[in-house]
Structure formats: structure tokens, C-alpha cells
Amino acid sequence: MTALDAFNESVIPSHSTASERDAAATPALSIHGVSHAYGTRRALVDVTFDVAPGSFTALLGLNGAGKSTLFSLITRLFGIQAGSISIFGHDISRAPGEALRLMGVVFQPRTLDLDLSVMQNLLYHAALHGIGRRDARSRSNEVLARIGLADRAGSKVRDLSGGQMRRIEIARALLHRPRLLLLDEATVGLDVKARADILNHVRELVTEQGIGVLWATHLFDEIVPSDDLVILHQGRVLARGDVAQVLKETSAADVNAAFMRLTGVQSGSLAS
Incomplete structure (x- = not known):
């Protein structure tokens, strides 16, 4: 059973209408045959994969x-x-x-205004999405409480730790209540505990709110057996499916071994 099948069985009752089933079966993100080049250098070559609703990919x-x-x-x-x-x-x-309204993004570079308070950063972002000030403040208080930073609403961002800044960026990306969340190397530069906290928070969003997540990383230990996995190397997708499927197809004991078999990269050459 695929992750999408499991999701459909868990949230779609047997008496649901055909339109409801079709909506649930629609991928949160579908990428098909995507190629991109910078001049003569091919950065992506025929990239194809889906992210299911309510899944961590x-x-x-x-x-x-x-x-x-x-x-x-x-x-x-x-x-x-x-x-x-x-x-x-x-x-x-x-x-x-219509597409972008359903998506929230956390980019690799930090994008908060360090000289504004946490609340000011959130309210500014909400205004860009056309959210009224009263609703924006209510939503901001809600997301800050969820990530355990309600007491830092008035603090300047520059006074926060790296992990706290990342949590604020995730909270900001959720203000307009997207159904898909993209995170590009969201834990770069964080210590072990902060990395674990961020990952746990994002996985809770998947299980509790049904958000589809695409989590870009170069770190094997950020991937767990319940995840869906896409291995991208030199612009090409070398494997996709749930972790168990990828391990079976590569006859590998773990994701590290599967990656090395598919890419030919030795462990000593991997980015840390």
C-alpha cells in the first residue's frame, strides 16, 4: 500500500462522494518531466515525482x-x-x-527582518497575503503558542537563537493556512537538539493537520522509515517511493547505503 492509499483510507469514509475521493487523491505537489539548465549546464533532467497530501517526503x-x-x-x-x-x-x-495560495515555503537562507519583532515579522507577512490585521494577530498568536514562543512575540528577531528563528519562519509560512509546506535545508547550522525539535514540529504538522511536506536535505539521519523518499543526484531522480521500497529496490540496509549504491558516492565524500 502506498502512502497516498493509506492516507485516503484513514481520512476518507466509505460513504464519501466521488468528488471527495478525487480531491483526496490529488497530489499535494506533482512534478512531471521538469528539466532546467543554466546555459549549457543541466541542473535538472526530467525530474518526476509526487508529494501526497498528509505525507512527509x-x-x-x-x-x-x-x-x-x-x-x-x-x-x-x-x-x-x-x-x-x-x-x-x-x-x-x-x-x-490558486497554486501558490495553497503553499508555504521556508527557504534555506534566513529571511526574517532581524530589526523587527517576531510579531511585526508575522503581521507583515500576513499583510502580504491579504489577511486583515485583527485576523493576522489572532493567527500569529495561535502559531506562536503552537511552537512554544508566545512569550517572544515582542522580542527582536536578532535576539533569538538559530533554532527559534527557524521555528518562527515555519510559523510564518503557516499563517495563510497552506496545505503544502516546502522546506529547503531547514536545519542547516542548527545544533542537534534544535534540528530534532524542528523535525518533530514539522512531522506533527503532517500527522495533526494533514499538511503535505517536501523536506529537502543532505542529511541521512533526518529520514525515518515512515517517510516517502526521493533521491536526487546531479539533477536526476535516482529513486522514489517509501523508504522500505527504496531499500528493497537497492538491496540496502539503510538510506545511507542505498544512496551510495545509487550514486557511487563514498561516505567520506558526503557533505556534512
């Missing part, structure tokens, strides 16, 4: 594999050269407004 690849390029295409920072990308059935080229 790890996009695993070394630095330079094409993960950030793919995120730039999904978020329309770059135009699509070849292939198609859709979010809950909305093609991002033909219906960008």
Missing part, C-alpha cells in the same frame, strides 16, 4: 544536486523551461494564484 541529495533549483521552480522564482508542476491540481504556470 524527504528530498535527499548532496549540495549541488538541484534541490534549490527545484524549489525555485516550484515557487516561481524561476520560470519552467520544460515539464509541469502543479499544487493540488493547479498548474503553477496557468493558475499561479
